[in-house]
Amino acid sequence: MTTEAAPSSPLAAADLLLPAGETPAKPGRDPVNLPMIRSWLEAMGDANPSYERTGTAPPAMIQVWTMRGLAPPSADDPLQVVSGACDRSGFGAVVATDSAQTYHRYLRVGEEVTVRSRLTSVVGPKRTSLGEGWFITTTTRWLVGDEPVAEMTFRILRYRPEKPPETPRAEPIRPVVTADNTFFWDGVAAGELRLQRCGACGALRHPPGPACPDCGSVKPEYTVATGAGTIHSYVVHHHPPVPGRRAPYTIALVDLAEGVRMVAEYRGPRPEIGDPVRVAFDAGLPVWHPDVPTLDPWELHVTPTLIISTALATRDFQNVHHDRDAAVRLGGKDIFVNILTTTGLVQRFVTDRLGPAIRIRSIRIRLGTPCHAYDTLTFTGQVFGDRVEVTGRTASGVHVTGTVEVAPPDGAGLSGDGAVAS
Amino acid sequence: MTAAIAGIGATEFSKDSGRSELRLAVEAIRAALDDAGLRPADVSGLVTFTMDGNSEIAVARELGIAELTFLTRIGYGGGAACAVVQQAVLAVDAGLADVVVCYRALNERSGRRFGQAYASPDPDAGWHAPMGLATPAAQVAMVARRYLHDSGASADDFGRVTVAARRHAATNPYAWFHGRPITLDHHRASRWIAEPLRLLDCCQESDGAVAVVVTSLERARDLARPPAVVAASAQGSGPGQYVMTSYYRPEMGALPEMGVVARQLWRRSGYGPADIRTAVLYDHFTPYVLMQLEELGFCPRGEARHLIADGGIELGGRLPVNPHGGQLGEAYIHGMNGIAEAVRQIRGTAVNQVPGDGPVLVTAGTGVPTSGLVLASSL
Known part of the structure; x- marks a missing residue:
């Protein structure tokens, strides 16, 4: 050659x-x-x-x-x-x-x-x-x-x-609900993390059971946990496949503030033992998230106009971003957002939430499922010091995960705009 | 009265036996009886694991055993391995049976693979599997991560366990990994299964069967082989015990149930860790070998990494562990192949014979209620 x-x-x-x-x-x-x-x-x-x-x-x-x-x-x-x-x-x-x-x-x-x-x-x-x-x-x-x-x-x-x-989508493994633990799963459905408390001596216990190992009484009651704790240990599961889950994913054993331990999936950047977490609920299960400030979510209705105008404004004239027939011919269901626009939307989410004068030092993104016309794209974010972890999801899955490094404007604090919820 | 192991037998160890588990059981038991110089008609007791798929009566029919006076099973997976021998010893000591055969036969690679995700109906499992913690490797990884954090050991220390096992298997013609030693770099390069565990931290999957024949020491002395005296047997469960997920007790990077077993073994046998010539330690996952060395008293808590450094658990080292290659190197027969190796070490017929005439320790599955044996060449 x-x-x-x-x-x-x-x-x-x-x-x-x-x-x-x-x-x-x-x-x-x-x-x-x-x-x-x-x-x-x-x-x-x-x-x-x-x-x-x-x-x-x-x-x-x-x-x-x-x-x-x-x-x-x-x-x-x-x-x-x-x-x-x-x-x-x-x-x-x-x-x-x-x-x-x-x-x-x-x-x-x-x-x-x-x-x-x-x-x-x-x-x-x-x-x-x-x-x-x-x-x-x-x-x-x-x-x-x-x-x-x-x-x-x-x-x-x-x-x-x-x-x-x-491939038929495998059903996730379901909880084993018994007379001894119904209160816990009812709590999850109600958005509460319930811990068994002995009605006689008050001892807390997880996992629950019919009798109190401390005092021997058979009078189980429950209390509602704050949902805050720290990571005692964790696992990143890679193989073999687990029904209803996409590897790799992380599972953490958490020391709850109340003094008992509990296992649940952990979602967030790679943790360390001792990291603070807080519970949320998803698909009928508790899920740990890093206990850090959270950005208010942003829901964006992705119109064809948005996809086409942003493609053109980023000087990206690839037909899959403005020509539905071409997009379908190439295997898509419709035109979809280009990567320069996803980067721009991530930047907009962070500056909208942390304040217009916040300095953007870097934007690192990974794309997952495409974001098509008529999708609703929901951005969520968590603030780790000068780093914001951003996720954008559509109904089809995770469109983008990313990390934005920021610096305060002229040395001011990061959460000065009041847009950061905890 | 004291009991002894008078015969051992096994099938070949493979990835696809091509025959039923029942046939494997029959072949291994016939081999063990031949080894002892006994006939099926001499057998009056059969003991196996609750997980074994072959009923005692089916085994008896195939072997032509007419009458059984002792039939029992032990639960908790591989934790049963030494406890089935304990059951046989109890039966012989109590005069309930003269000759008891312990067996385990499984097509674990070509049939149901234990390493796959499993939705157990057990309420205990409901606190883990639905959350994504659904495989044995992942369940062990949770303990392993904490152990690394508490002890200061590193993932390389896990690797040293598998390197030792594969070195021993390399010179064992019965081992699946015969002729295939590895280095620490192979371990470091093997893929993630459940961080911090890599593929080479997990034992292999095997098809095969092992059987051992237990009878009174008195009778064993008249049989074909030198008896392996059961100097002590023990079973143990610890505080806050779960199956593979004992995460809720104060110190979770440890194996207190093996401590329960160890205290009984040393007390009953009169031996201590310093007397042990070689230890056959259950090695379905490498981290538990380190934790067992600590619980059994071979080193202080958190210091196993020093014991295994510089080939400490290899042949010629401070404490040779699993000279047959263990389940990492020889085969995964739920710990029963380890008992057979301990008997060979007592007889002096092992392929990787550890010199001396001291007692041999065997342990059963870890992370579950477990068991152990001390075997000796004489009382």
Whole structure:
């Protein structure tokens, strides 16, 4: 193979591009400018006034300044070269899976941005829920003059679409309800965490039983726990499959404030022994969550207009984001939100909740199920110091999980806007 | 009166026996009786695990045993392994039966696999399985994580247990992993099952059967093989005991039920940890080997990592553990293959014979009510 010929396979493309390193700096089409910023904010529905007030661009716009739009791809763009090789090998469909952007500073109106990128890895062929495919990872840097202003690790999946196998969804394992523990499960249904308390000596006990091991009386009653505790131990389950659950998931044994222990699933970033948690209830079971400030949820009705206007405002003209027929032909049920928009919506959720002047230092997201037209996308968030963990769900599942690193505006506190609920 | 193990027998250990569990039971029992120089007609008692799928009467029919005077079973999975021998000893001592056979036969790999998620109807399981804690590995992992936290041991210390087992299995022709030793790097690279446990922290799945013949020491002395004297047998359950999920007692990174067994074994046998030549410790999951060493008194609480360092539990080490390769290396026959290995060590016929004539310790399944034996070559 000569270097002039287009590589025929993803691995051949990788062999060609990995040693080539970073591409030369390519300028954006336009300098950072207010009209594009306004269009972007309008499409995102983001009313944050601080960008216009300070003459800066929303950090989540970084990729927009150097999107090629409808221009043909340049011959040295690593993502395009590997994607071409995937096309020729029959992996024609594409989804973005990961984006991790770090912003060294906000861009100012009038600045000229250049972009350089390199191929980081090509991994495959892998079995995925969409079909067999290749994961292509690139690293991109944006510069103003010689000054790096932002960088991004970006991963896409090029795949050969397959109908998912028709596996009957296994029923989750149900609680074993007996005369001795009905009160507990009634409590879960009522949104209460009930602990058995001996009606004679007052001793608390979990798991419950008919007799008190402390005093021997057979007079079980219950009290309602605060739901707060700390992690005594935990497990991350990977294998084998457990009916009704998607691995990996975490189960924690928690020391409740009342002095008894209880097992339940834990949802949140990887815990440590001793971490504080609080109970919530889901699908008839208690679930632990980190006991940290929570952002008020945000429910977004995703219209075709939102998908199309944000795709265009992010200069993403891929047909699956505006042409329903094309989206369906490629195996989707409708047009769907592009990854630049998901990043923008995550940013909007955090600045809406923590205050318009909060500084966004990085946005790292992983995409799950696509967010289609007419879906309702619900964002939830938890604040771990200067880190916000964000999840966006639709009725089909988790669309996005992400981590946003923030810094207080001019040294102010993080929760000053009163939008943080506990 | 004192009882002894007079015969041992087994099928091959495989991943797909190609025959029924009942046939495996019959083959192992015939082999054990041949080993002892006894006939089926000599057998008057049969003992097995509640989990065993072969009824005593079906086994008796297939073997042509006309009459049985002692039939019983022990619960709690692999925790039964040494307790079935204890039952046989009790029956012989009490004069209820002359010759009692203990057996366990299972197609655990080609049939029902114990490692899979299981929706038990037991109310105790209802506090764990619905929450996603539905496999033995995950249930052990909860204890293992806390043990690491409390003891300062590392995941590599779990790995050292499996490296030792595979070293021993490598020179045991009966072991599934014969000729396949591993290093700590293999352990570190094996995939997650339930963090902090990796694949190589979990024992294998096996098809096979093992049987042992128990009779009075007096009678055993007249039989084909040198007797393995049951110097002590013990069963034990601890405070706040659950099956695999004893999470609610103050110290959960420990095995107090094995402490109950250990205290009885040392008291009844007159031996102590320092006398033990080799220990056959139940090893369905590596962390429990560390915790057993502590509960049995081979080292102080939380210090097993020092005992196993530098090949301490390998052949030639401070305390050789599982010279046959254990369930990690030889086969998972619910602990019964460990009893057979202890008998071979007493007889001096093991493939990886540990020198000396001291007593041998055997333990049964951990994380459940459990049991143990001390075997010796003489009283």
